[in-house]
Amino acid sequence: MAPISKIFSLLQLLSTGHKAVNSFAGKTWMLESLAVDSSQRGKNYGSKMINDCLLPYIKENKPQKRTEYFITFTNTERNRRFYSKNGFFEFDSSVIKDGNQNIGNWSFKMDIN
Structure with a gap:
């Protein structure tokens, strides 16, 4: 089980990461997470999904x-x-500070009209 401090740190990271995508007015659909097992990467499962x-x-x-x-x-x-390969447009980039570590954060959108 993960220590509560690591869980809290992850939640803070997610909250900070959401700031740019939360700026959209109107209806949006959000992909929070998409994961493919490392042994299955490169087989286009993520793109197909x-x-x-x-x-x-x-x-x-x-x-x-x-x-x-x-x-x-x-x-x-x-x-x-x-995400760029799959038709998303990068509309924001920032750096999130997590303790002594800097983490890149990139936000993407796709117009679905």
Whole structure:
């Protein structure tokens, strides 16, 4: 079990990471987390989940006449490249201080109209 201080630190990191994506007015769909087992990476499972499952679901369930965005954020360069490759546009970047460590934070959006 993780110590409460590590859990609290993670929650603070997530809260800070959300700041840019929380600035959107109107309806948004948010991808909080997408994980692929390290032994299965490189097989396009993450891309398939976004393009074959999540985007069709969002498009079927969004109001027709309203601008909506699919948003997410990441703290790794690998995921930064992944989201760009999958049609997301990077709209914010910042550095989050976590103790003595600086952590990159990149926010992405995709217009789903």
